[in-house]
Amino acid sequence: MENIAKQLRRGISRQLSTGSIKRTLSRQFTRQSSMDPRRNNQRFSFGRQSSLDPIRRSPRQDSDIDLTVPENLDATMQLLFMACRGDVKGVEDLLNEGIDVNSIDLDGRTALHITACEGHVEVAKLLLSRKANIDARDRWGSTAAADAKYYGNTEVYNILKARGAKAPKSTRKTPMAVANPREVPEYELNPLELQIRKSDGISKGTYQVAKWNGTKVSVKILDKDSYSDPDSINAFKHELTLLEKVRHPNVLQFVGAVTQNIPMMIVSEYHSKGDLGNYIQKKGRLSPSKALRFALDIARGMNYLHECKPDPIIHCDLKPKNIFLDIGGQLKVAGFGLIRLSKIQPGKAKLAQPGADRSNLYMAPEVYKDDLFDRSVDAYSFSLILYEMFEGIQAFHPKSPEEAAKMMCLDGKRPPFKIKARSYPPDLKELIEECWDQEAAARPTFSEIIVRLDKVVATCTKQGWLKDTFKLPWI
Numbered sequence: 001m002e003n004i005a006k007q008l009r010r011g012i013s014r015q016l017s018t019g020s021i022k023r024t025l026s027r028q029f030t031r032q033s034s035m036d037p038r039r040n041n042q043r044f045s046f047g048r049q050s051s052l053d054p055i056r057r058s059p060r061q062d063s064d065i066d067l068t069v070p071e072n073l074d075a076t077m078q079l080l081f082m083a084c085r086g087d088v089k090g091v092e093d094l095l096n097e098g099i100d101v102n103s104i105d106l107d108g109r110t111a112l113h114i115t116a117c118e119g120h121v122e123v124a125k126l127l128l129s130r131k132a133n134i135d136a137r138d139r140w141g142s143t144a145a146a147d148a149k150y151y152g153n154t155e156v157y158n159i160l161k162a163r164g165a166k167a168p169k170s171t172r173k174t175p176m177a178v179a180n181p182r183e184v185p186e187y188e189l190n191p192l193e194l195q196i197r198k199s200d201g202i203s204k205g206t207y208q209v210a211k212w213n214g215t216k217v218s219v220k221i222l223d224k225d226s227y228s229d230p231d232s233i234n235a236f237k238h239e240l241t242l243l244e245k246v247r248h249p250n251v252l253q254f255v256g257a258v259t260q261n262i263p264m265m266i267v268s269e270y271h272s273k274g275d276l277g278n279y280i281q282k283k284g285r286l287s288p289s290k291a292l293r294f295a296l297d298i299a300r301g302m303n304y305l306h307e308c309k310p311d312p313i314i315h316c317d318l319k320p321k322n323i324f325l326d327i328g329g330q331l332k333v334a335g336f337g338l339i340r341l342s343k344i345q346p347g348k349a350k351l352a353q354p355g356a357d358r359s360n361l362y363m364a365p366e367v368y369k370d371d372l373f374d375r376s377v378d379a380y381s382f383s384l385i386l387y388e389m390f391e392g393i394q395a396f397h398p399k400s401p402e403e404a405a406k407m408m409c410l411d412g413k414r415p416p417f418k419i420k421a422r423s424y425p426p427d428l429k430e431l432i433e434e435c436w437d438q439e440a441a442a443r444p445t446f447s448e449i450i451v452r453l454d455k456v457v458a459t460c461t462k463q464g465w466l467k468d469t470f471k472l473p474w475i
Helices: 002-015 075-085 088-096 111-118 121-129 144-150 154-162 224-228 230-245 276-283 288-306 376-391 401-409 428-435 446-462
Strands: 194-196 207-212 215-221 254-258 265-269 323-325 331-333 341-345 348-351
Touching: 075 088, 075 111, 075 121, 088 121, 111 121, 111 144, 111 154, 121 154, 144 154, 194 215, 224 230, 230 254, 230 265, 276 323, 276 376, 288 331, 288 376, 288 446, 376 428, 376 446, 428 446
Parallel strands: none
Antiparallel strands: 194 207, 207 215, 215 265, 254 265, 323 331, 341 348
């Protein structure tokens, strides 16, 4: 028995020493926040696990083992340890010392979760009398009531139910749930680390603003009706596949995703300055220097996507609403995984779901008509964005986007240049006209566009045409 106790102590010590925990944990009793799992950087693993934990560890072989509290446990872990042991006095003393009754470990488990798993009735009553959160969920979504029911601890379950705990329902697995925890993607985030609030300045209805480890991020939440729709799930997976491999200063940075918990989410960097569409709407026509700088940002980001290895990425939904402005005044291309494409042959694709959005003003004619297309569709979209930055209005304004798209894609018309010719840098109009050519083969690639834009900037700078060319963005 003594040898078993020593082995368990060593196991606990190893558990608390792995990963990034390289310093000795403090024994000082400090009040722990129940909302911040980062303050409790240990994982409780020497009792029964959560009823929804995918790692099916073996339960303790001898429930009569009476372990002393290891010296390197911090306040939260001591509370969970006492709850696991059923030590009412020990739990009460810790709470009297100021330990938060709702303190959590890395897996989001509270003392009430542990008590429910072990079936300690008196400890459960004590925790509830100290205002334990009866509906707290661990990282897998399990509640204390669900744990008590799973382990057959009827008395604890009835106490929780009498206090208002909701009866546990059968838990739906996400469509991307893995059987083996080792298969969980590297980008997987703990949803407990995300504090989500209502959207503010980012495409309402699609993105929400959240805080992740104290940093603002943009969160895209999969609609609840999409979990039973294979096409929506495939599109979600496709977007993740693309986001995971891109790294470029002019492409929106992917932070991570939640795929093993509901709701499923994609998390990316947040930019408080909003998107280019809102920026143009507020500012109107941009100065030539700023428009050229923005154009180069977009072109560089798009060139990177087109040259991605091993699989080049066709954006197919490039528009101002999918381009974000960071605090330093640099543009970031986003939304390149929103439309799912089917590859027909190398460099050629079609929409996976026929029926293009007829209100998308920036969509190339071949996409609009559900024809086969290549990466030149992005050059077409780019031309209309460039036009909008210099003119200050959308193509064929004030006509509706649906009507304007029809005029350009079916009738072959192009918007007129309304501002004075001298307001356009030399050779820029020609570049716009080549990019929106009806024939895809006539449109330049983004590597060619970058070269030509660089020449335009060099010429204008040499001639003194752009007096404020490429100022520092915060000036």
